[in-house]
Amino acid sequence: MSVPSLTLASPLKGTGYQMICKVLGHLLLILSCVQLAATAVAVIFREPVFWVFLGCAFFTLCCGYLLKYKGRNAHQIKNRQLFLLTTLSWLSLCLFSALPLYLLVPGCTLTDAVFETVSAVTTTGSTVFSGLDTMPKAVLFWRAVLNWMGGIGIIVMAIAILPALKIGGMRLFKTENSDTSDKILPRSSSLSAAIGLVYLFLTVLTGSSYYLAGMAGFDALTHAMTTVATGGFANYDASFGVYKDKPLVLWLSSLFMLLAALPFVLFVSWFKGDRHAIWRDPQVRVFLLLVFSCALVLTCYQVWHNQRGWFEAATHSVFNVVSVITTCGYASEDYTLWGNMAIMLFFYLTFAGACSGSTSGGLKIFRIQLCALLLFKQLKLLVHPKAVWHPTYGGRRIDDQLLGNVLSFCFVYFATIGFIAMMLAFSELDLVTAVTGAATAVANVGPGLGNIIGPAGNFSSLPDAAKWWLSLGMLLGRLEIMTLLILFTPAYWRY
Amino acid sequence: MSVPSLTLASPLKGTGYQMICKVLGHLLLILSCVQLAATAVAVIFREPVFWVFLGCAFFTLCCGYLLKYKGRNAHQIKNRQLFLLTTLSWLSLCLFSALPLYLLVPGCTLTDAVFETVSAVTTTGSTVFSGLDTMPKAVLFWRAVLNWMGGIGIIVMAIAILPALKIGGMRLFKTENSDTSDKILPRSSSLSAAIGLVYLFLTVLTGSSYYLAGMAGFDALTHAMTTVATGGFANYDASFGVYKDKPLVLWLSSLFMLLAALPFVLFVSWFKGDRHAIWRDPQVRVFLLLVFSCALVLTCYQVWHNQRGWFEAATHSVFNVVSVITTCGYASEDYTLWGNMAIMLFFYLTFAGACSGSTSGGLKIFRIQLCALLLFKQLKLLVHPKAVWHPTYGGRRIDDQLLGNVLSFCFVYFATIGFIAMMLAFSELDLVTAVTGAATAVANVGPGLGNIIGPAGNFSSLPDAAKWWLSLGMLLGRLEIMTLLILFTPAYWRY
Ligand SMILES: [K+]
Numbered sequence: 001m002s003v004p005s006l007t008l009a010s011p012l013k014g015t016g017y018q019m020i021c022k023v024l025g026h027l028l029l030i031l032s033c034v035q036l037a038a039t040a041v042a043v044i045f046r047e048p049v050f051w052v053f054l055g056c057a058f059f060t061l062c063c064g065y066l067l068k069y070k071g072r073n074a075h076q077i078k079n080r081q082l083f084l085l086t087t088l089s090w091l092s093l094c095l096f097s098a099l100p101l102y103l104l105v106p107g108c109t110l111t112d113a114v115f116e117t118v119s120a121v122t123t124t125g126s127t128v129f130s131g132l133d134t135m136p137k138a139v140l141f142w143r144a145v146l147n148w149m150g151g152i153g154i155i156v157m158a159i160a161i162l163p164a165l166k167i168g169g170m171r172l173f174k175t176e177n178s179d180t181s182d183k184i185l186p187r188s189s190s191l192s193a194a195i196g197l198v199y200l201f202l203t204v205l206t207g208s209s210y211y212l213a214g215m216a217g218f219d220a221l222t223h224a225m226t227t228v229a230t231g232g233f234a235n236y237d238a239s240f241g242v243y244k245d246k247p248l249v250l251w252l253s254s255l256f257m258l259l260a261a262l263p264f265v266l267f268v269s270w271f272k273g274d275r276h277a278i279w280r281d282p283q284v285r286v287f288l289l290l291v292f293s294c295a296l297v298l299t300c301y302q303v304w305h306n307q308r309g310w311f312e313a314a315t316h317s318v319f320n321v322v323s324v325i326t327t328c329g330y331a332s333e334d335y336t337l338w339g340n341m342a343i344m345l346f347f348y349l350t351f352a353g354a355c356s357g358s359t360s361g362g363l364k365i366f367r368i369q370l371c372a373l374l375l376f377k378q379l380k381l382l383v384h385p386k387a388v389w390h391p392t393y394g395g396r397r398i399d400d401q402l403l404g405n406v407l408s409f410c411f412v413y414f415a416t417i418g419f420i421a422m423m424l425a426f427s428e429l430d431l432v433t434a435v436t437g438a439a440t441a442v443a444n445v446g447p448g449l450g451n452i453i454g455p456a457g458n459f460s461s462l463p464d465a466a467k468w469w470l471s472l473g474m475l476l477g478r479l480e481i482m483t484l485l486i487l488f489t490p491a492y493w494r495y
Numbered sequence: 496m497s498v499p500s501l502t503l504a505s506p507l508k509g510t511g512y513q514m515i516c517k518v519l520g521h522l523l524l525i526l527s528c529v530q531l532a533a534t535a536v537a538v539i540f541r542e543p544v545f546w547v548f549l550g551c552a553f554f555t556l557c558c559g560y561l562l563k564y565k566g567r568n569a570h571q572i573k574n575r576q577l578f579l580l581t582t583l584s585w586l587s588l589c590l591f592s593a594l595p596l597y598l599l600v601p602g603c604t605l606t607d608a609v610f611e612t613v614s615a616v617t618t619t620g621s622t623v624f625s626g627l628d629t630m631p632k633a634v635l636f637w638r639a640v641l642n643w644m645g646g647i648g649i650i651v652m653a654i655a656i657l658p659a660l661k662i663g664g665m666r667l668f669k670t671e672n673s674d675t676s677d678k679i680l681p682r683s684s685s686l687s688a689a690i691g692l693v694y695l696f697l698t699v700l701t702g703s704s705y706y707l708a709g710m711a712g713f714d715a716l717t718h719a720m721t722t723v724a725t726g727g728f729a730n731y732d733a734s735f736g737v738y739k740d741k742p743l744v745l746w747l748s749s750l751f752m753l754l755a756a757l758p759f760v761l762f763v764s765w766f767k768g769d770r771h772a773i774w775r776d777p778q779v780r781v782f783l784l785l786v787f788s789c790a791l792v793l794t795c796y797q798v799w800h801n802q803r804g805w806f807e808a809a810t811h812s813v814f815n816v817v818s819v820i821t822t823c824g825y826a827s828e829d830y831t832l833w834g835n836m837a838i839m840l841f842f843y844l845t846f847a848g849a850c851s852g853s854t855s856g857g858l859k860i861f862r863i864q865l866c867a868l869l870l871f872k873q874l875k876l877l878v879h880p881k882a883v884w885h886p887t888y889g890g891r892r893i894d895d896q897l898l899g900n901v902l903s904f905c906f907v908y909f910a911t912i913g914f915i916a917m918m919l920a921f922s923e924l925d926l927v928t929a930v931t932g933a934a935t936a937v938a939n940v941g942p943g944l945g946n947i948i949g950p951a952g953n954f955s956s957l958p959d960a961a962k963w964w965l966s967l968g969m970l971l972g973r974l975e976i977m978t979l980l981i982l983f984t985p986a987y988w989r990y
Pocket residue numbers: 123124125230231232327328329444445446
């Protein structure tokens with residue numbers, strides 16, 4: 001009697017397994033289209049690398065079609081198999097996207113190619129490449145478009161998959177279309193489509209604004225993609241430092257990074273006519289307040305401590321604060337030179353992250369809020385031990401189970417950063433590089449602190465082992481850790 | 496009708512207020528006896544400073560008697576007033592103990608005196624004094640005895656007061672004598688007396704062992720007091736580095752630090768005949784395992800990475816690992832020179848702390864265990880969403896409320912360290928000094944990392960503001976944060 005249920009529920013058996021093939025096949029087909037787009041870019045700029053992209057596109061197409069064929073009879077998937085599906089989706093995307101970089105970029109080892117691709121797809125934006133200024137445009141486009149694909153992938157995952165899996169308190173953001181059910185994917189597709197449109201619209205808006213503000217056409221396109229994805233890949237070694245003399249670009253970029261770090265569901269509500277949805281959201285209010293206060297403190301600090309002008313100080317403070325807290329990771333200059341207070345602030349902001357349901361990574365504001373909520377609840381209980389208090393968040397009641405979700409996520413988040421940092425220290429990185437490297441990887445921010453991986457630095461000089469650990473950290477962070485971690489528990493595979 | 500209850504429950508009114516005076520009075524009377532002991536030490540070593548100690552003892556005696564007189568009619572205290580009582584006890588102990596240092600030590604500012612005393616009484620053991628080797632013996636005795644008093648104070652607080660207050664999951668260690676009731680102090684006094692005896696016995700044992708291992712008599716006495724209190728004050732600038740050539744001393748010290756970091760209640764059980772109580776305790780097992788594995792890793796690392804001999808490597812690895820994890824804070828050499836991996840490990844161990852109910856500080860092992868427990872519970876729930884699982888810890892069922900207690904404590908612990916670190920960065924300390932300084936203060940360890948406050952360094956060169964913030968951090972850590980924090984909530988004072 002127990003055998004059929006055993007077969008049905010296993011992550012590797014039944015229709016769910018076929019569904020995994022089908023989804024992966026679809027993903028690869030999309031990826032091959034993107035590779036064709038990169039081919040087109042190469043052709044437009046008359047770069048000989050277009051052959052490589054064309055070949056990769058063909059290879060990806062074949063693999064994608066094969067997988068799609070294998071999953072042709074699939075029609076539904078179990079909740080539990082979503083963990084495997086999500087992890088495999090990101091992994092296969094990374095592997096197939098690493099191929100062109102490995103073949104194209106001179107001196108790019110396999111480690112470098114995988115690191116750069118994982119960094120791109122997870123929208124981390126840490127780079128091991130230098131000499132970006134003279135790199136073929138098709139490669140730059142490829143990095144940017146991977147950022148962009150990663151960005152939309154994250155939002156869809158956060159909206160359609162994670163709430164059903166009850167990971168890290170994401171249940172809080174369950175929409176009507178994402179109720180617990182075995183048919184999540186089709187049901188949430190209309191919302192995903194709407195969000196895809198918003199994402200596209202925001203990208204076009206960002207690109208046009210950049211172009212009008214004086215950015216070159218190609219740079220406007222690629223930077224728009226990496227801004228909206230809060231990916232942070234730039235076309236120059238100096239990142240956004242090349243626009244130091246164009247404050248308008250920096251301010252526009254700050255604005256669009258902020259927008260990309262808000263919950264995209266709220267934009268959909270906005271377009272549907274609910275103009276106040278954004279301001280009603282408790283997460284958005286605290287997030288904006290946090291950005292504002294950090295930027296204000298840093299501006300004052302720079303004016304008084306570093307004797308800078310108010311406008312210049314404000315421009316760079318806002319830009320870099322927004323860039324780090326939205327986990328975008330652009331840098332307009334080396335902010336670690338501003339002073340110890342600034343370094344400490346950026347250190348904290350690296351962990352924070354922005355709003356849930358956006359393209360940003362990190363711990364996310366709502367989790368910090370819920371931790372604070374728990375603390376207030378505990379303080380209340382200490383004073384009035386018999387008091388009963390049912391806290392709410394954005395109108396939803398917070399029960400103990402949800403708090404448990406959130407807190408165990410916080411614990412595993414910091415434990416993961418701690419573990420990766422320990423592994424980095426084993427590779428003989430110093431304390432600051434190891435800790436901030438692990439944090440910037442798991443939070444998908446991009447730059448770390450210190451001389452090596454700071455905003456003026458680069459990940460290229462790190463030992464290979466460190467690059468692999470950082471790649472793992474980026475993937476873990478992107479998959480909200482639990483999704484990947486659970487695959488390593490025996491219970492997941494048992495029946 | 497509401498007026499009488501309002502009067503009775505206020506922390507500043509009623510019999511509870513008198514009880515606070517009475518307890519503080521008793522404390523000061525004890526302190527004046529200790530000051531008399533320091534006078535005796537000064538007389539024995541023919542040091543002219545004995546006048547100062549005698550004067551201070553007289554002053555403390557007067558204040559103590561005055562307070563005791565004010566509280567002569569007190570007979571009981573409300574739970575809620577215990578927060579105030581606990582905080583005031585530590586504060587008054589610090590203030591009255593700072594006086595001799597301020598008057599005695601040349602060049603000692605008020606800030607330095609307060610820092611050193613807070614560091615002593617909270618058993619942190621960070622020092623702002625240099626030239627310890629030539630300091631009057633009475634001053635060294637005074638520092639050590641403050642450590643020692645702080646140590647017993649912590650255990651009594653952890654056993655008699657904190658469980659009743661439900662702070663940070665300490666409820667888990669409620670004994671039969673510490674049931675929720677308005678009469679905690681008298682009921683738990685027999686257990687406290689037993690623990691005091693164990694503490695005294697352990698101190699005598701440690702001192703005799705030190706003496707037999709070749710330490711000078713005075714050093715054996717003071718070091719025994721600071722070992723058992725896991726306080727970490729040494730009589731030499733080089734800390735236990737002066738015993739580098741006496742491995743027996745280092746091994747003995749490691750053993751006694753370990754013993755002092757075990758729950759003292761278990762020793763009482765042991766003396767009462769339950770010889771297996773210590774090994775049955777889940778906290779103790781994990782703690783010893785952690786110490787063993789860290790020491791093993793560091794020993795191997797030193798042998799292979801630094802080409803040291805096995806015995807020498809093991810001696811120093813065990814000693815310094817035990818010293819940091821038990822939050823004692825002695826150093827046998829500058830372990831930050833061992834390499835990046837060692838630095839990272841000591842960085843983590845700074846936060847950990849040892850067993851609850853011991854003299855050690857930090858997060859404590861049982862909280863880490865409960866966090867891990869929550870994580871396993873969550874992973875189980877992710878795989879089997881409808882599963883019901885009631886985790887236990889040491890035979891006691893862990894309910895959601897207790898987990899909430901523990902997790903909110905973890906949150907507030909790291910938030911406090913983060914806040915203090917930010918304030919230290921405001922005083923222009925660098926990232927590593929600020930973060931490890933805050934951690935070592937709140938965890939009551941002693942040494943930090945980096946060039947300034949590392950195991951080879953000293954807190955004397957820090958700016959005054961940093962010293963005050965660190966003093967606050969030490970007090971917060973010792974009072975399990977919540978006890979002090981709650982006094983800043985309006986609800987506590989409202990009725
Ligand atoms: K990023």
